[in-house]
Amino acid sequence: MRTGFLALMLETMLTHPVSPLPRPARTHQRFSSGAVISVEAISKSYSGRCVVDDVNFSVDGGEIFGLLGANGAGKTTTVECLQGLRRPDAGSLRVLGLDPNADHARLRRSIGSQLQQSSLPDRLRVSEAVALFDQARGRDVMAHLDRWGLAEQAKTSFADLSGGQRQRLFIVLALLNEPEVVFLDELTQGLDPAARRDVWQVIRDVRDRGTTVVLVSHFAEEIEALCDRVAVMDHGRIVDTGTPRQITDRHASLTTICFTPRRGLDRQRVARLDGVERIEEHDGQITVFGTSSMIASVCAETLESGRGPDDLRIQHPTLDDALVNLIGAIQ
Amino acid sequence: MTAKPLSTTRHSMSPQLTERSSGSILRHLIVTEAKLFIREPIGLIFVFAFPILTVLIIGSSFEADDPAFGGAPPSAYYIAAYIGVVLAAVGLVMLPVHLASYRERGVLRRFQASHFSAWALPVAWIAVATALTVVAIATLLATTQLVFGVPAINDLPLTLLGLALGIWTSINTGIVLGLALPNARAAQGVGLALFFPSFLLGGAGPPPAVMPSIMRTVAELVPTNHVVKAIQQPWLGIGSSTTFHLIVLTLIGIVTTVMWVALAHRVTAD
Numbered sequence: 001m002r003t004g005f006l007a008l009m010l011e012t013m014l015t016h017p018v019s020p021l022p023r024p025a026r027t028h029q030r031f032s033s034g035a036v037i038s039v040e041a042i043s044k045s046y047s048g049r050c051v052v053d054d055v056n057f058s059v060d061g062g063e064i065f066g067l068l069g070a071n072g073a074g075k076t077t078t079v080e081c082l083q084g085l086r087r088p089d090a091g092s093l094r095v096l097g098l099d100p101n102a103d104h105a106r107l108r109r110s111i112g113s114q115l116q117q118s119s120l121p122d123r124l125r126v127s128e129a130v131a132l133f134d135q136a137r138g139r140d141v142m143a144h145l146d147r148w149g150l151a152e153q154a155k156t157s158f159a160d161l162s163g164g165q166r167q168r169l170f171i172v173l174a175l176l177n178e179p180e181v182v183f184l185d186e187l188t189q190g191l192d193p194a195a196r197r198d199v200w201q202v203i204r205d206v207r208d209r210g211t212t213v214v215l216v217s218h219f220a221e222e223i224e225a226l227c228d229r230v231a232v233m234d235h236g237r238i239v240d241t242g243t244p245r246q247i248t249d250r251h252a253s254l255t256t257i258c259f260t261p262r263r264g265l266d267r268q269r270v271a272r273l274d275g276v277e278r279i280e281e282h283d284g285q286i287t288v289f290g291t292s293s294m295i296a297s298v299c300a301e302t303l304e305s306g307r308g309p310d311d312l313r314i315q316h317p318t319l320d321d322a323l324v325n326l327i328g329a330i331q
Numbered sequence: 332m333t334a335k336p337l338s339t340t341r342h343s344m345s346p347q348l349t350e351r352s353s354g355s356i357l358r359h360l361i362v363t364e365a366k367l368f369i370r371e372p373i374g375l376i377f378v379f380a381f382p383i384l385t386v387l388i389i390g391s392s393f394e395a396d397d398p399a400f401g402g403a404p405p406s407a408y409y410i411a412a413y414i415g416v417v418l419a420a421v422g423l424v425m426l427p428v429h430l431a432s433y434r435e436r437g438v439l440r441r442f443q444a445s446h447f448s449a450w451a452l453p454v455a456w457i458a459v460a461t462a463l464t465v466v467a468i469a470t471l472l473a474t475t476q477l478v479f480g481v482p483a484i485n486d487l488p489l490t491l492l493g494l495a496l497g498i499w500t501s502i503n504t505g506i507v508l509g510l511a512l513p514n515a516r517a518a519q520g521v522g523l524a525l526f527f528p529s530f531l532l533g534g535a536g537p538p539p540a541v542m543p544s545i546m547r548t549v550a551e552l553v554p555t556n557h558v559v560k561a562i563q564q565p566w567l568g569i570g571s572s573t574t575f576h577l578i579v580l581t582l583i584g585i586v587t588t589v590m591w592v593a594l595a596h597r598v599t600a601d
Contacts (some may be wrong), residue, residue: 083444108444109446113444115440115441117437118437118438118444119436119437120438121367121433123366123370123371124363128363131359132359132360133446134351135350135351135356136349136350136351137348137349137351139348173445
């Protein structure tokens with residue numbers, strides 16, 4: 001009975017009162033075919049101020065690679081160097097085997113870009129934008145817009161599009177010429193949660209079709225939900241690289257379980273449970289800190305006549321926690 | 332950590348599609364830019380409506396034999412002068428606002444991150460501005476022909492040379508202002524601040540004969556004055572300083588060309 005209740009309780013906790021876990025990124029790389037991007041010791045300064053400092057990383061074919069960091073961390077400058085929009089002061093870059101500056105014109109035919117600070121002319125209509133940026137002759141523009149849910153806006157001027165529609169159009173333009181690598185910089189900035197999740201699904205679909213995605217964001221939840229690997233940047237340097245889970249495990253706070261204890265709860269016994277690091281008690285509520293392995297045994301201790309506390313909440317550490325701790329520790 | 336060579340087996344385009352030639356891409360860009368210029372109301376008002384409306388008013392405001400116009404009928408004098416107004420509107424209002432707006436809003440970066448070459452947009456701007464100028468002048472002449480009649484051209488080659496130099500300097504000035512000024516609001520403010528003195532003192536306002544000497548001296552320093560005189564004098568067969576005005580326009584054209592080539596890096600990043 002106790003085991004059955006535990007299962008029920010855990011299921012309930014994982015669906016309602018517990019902080020929802022972000023959808024895990026797919027970790028397999030179906031299209032992986034070695035590094036398509038390599039960055040070796042690049043640096044970039046503006047007016048003597050170093051914004052990218054000795055950055056190294058590589059991106060494998062078919063993965064979603066994230067660059068995560070606060071505003072001003074050097075993420076955008078790094079990807080702009082990768083796209084040949086800026087020239088690094090030092091170091092070397094290769095994208096699809098090409099130098100982004102020396103082979104800019106050739107590379108542009110194989111990559112797609114959604115820039116953080118870019119726009120389209122206000123009076124340019126959606127269908128005109130697609131036709132203008134299309135390198136191919138013979139594409140059915142309306143069918144293409146319909147595929148991305150923008151057919152109804154085909155005659156709408158850019159200025160009259162909503163924020164979500166504009167971002168969707170930028171994705172359409174970035175992917176229009178079927179690039180091998182696509183760079184998406186702060187793609188969902190300003191979108192409401194529903195629109196953001198729609199865009200996330202689009203990015204997953206893009207990756208599933210074999211395109212390598214480089215995603216720049218200061219939004220850890222987005223990186224955690226989408227990326228196979230991530231590089232965390234701070235003050236122009238990469239401070240850690242790995243899967244979102246690896247970075248969370250290395251730098252995030254502990255899992256916490258918070259509840260109002262039943263009468264007679266043996267705090268000493270809870271403190272000795274496997275995975276528990278410490279217990280704190282404030283205003284009649286107990287907070288247990290530890291690793292995720294403690295969850296089942298701590299929950300079992302909360303039972304009284306088969307009933308658990310109504311206010312039990314479990315908080316899992318997130319990449320956001322890890323980012324705060326990581327950057328905070330450096331500063 | 333070595334990136335793989337560019338794939339030669341995976342085509343970046345579906346097989347039923349063919350890649351556009353660079354000429355086709357440029358033509359498409361020019362047509363699209365033309366549509367965008369035409370949809371910009373402030374440019375259309377200053378380039379098309381303002382010169383036609385004002386030449387009809389001022390051309391009807393003087394007696395036909397007024398001696399202030401050096402023997403030419405006032406309407407004939409002003410028709411040539413208002414061609415200069417069209418050129419001033421293109422170079423001081425339409426182009427600067429359009430270009431500065433592109434720079435301010437990141438439109439240039441959007442183009443830079445695509446398959447367009449760095450020179451595609453400047454070429455498109457020059458092509459569209461030239462075409463719109465010619466259409467605006469043709470519209471001005473067609474309208475004035477209906478109301479006043481357009482005088483015969485006394486020296487066609489020299490008149491066309493003056494017009495060509497005027498178009499060249501006007502477009503160059505527009506590109507320089509559009510690249511030099513920080514944003515569209517500044518471009519609009521500076522452009523209008525330059526346009527109205529150019530309009531009033533450049534030949535489209537009171538004739539120089541009725542101005543006090545100090546204002547005549549100031550008017551002679553206004554570049555639009557040289558544009559107007561370079562067209563007006565050979566057209567009507569009046570005045571004797573056409574060569575001087577053509578030389579001044581050539582120098583302005585060379586200087587503004589050097590300036591906008593020097594500012595061309597603002598079309599691209601870094």
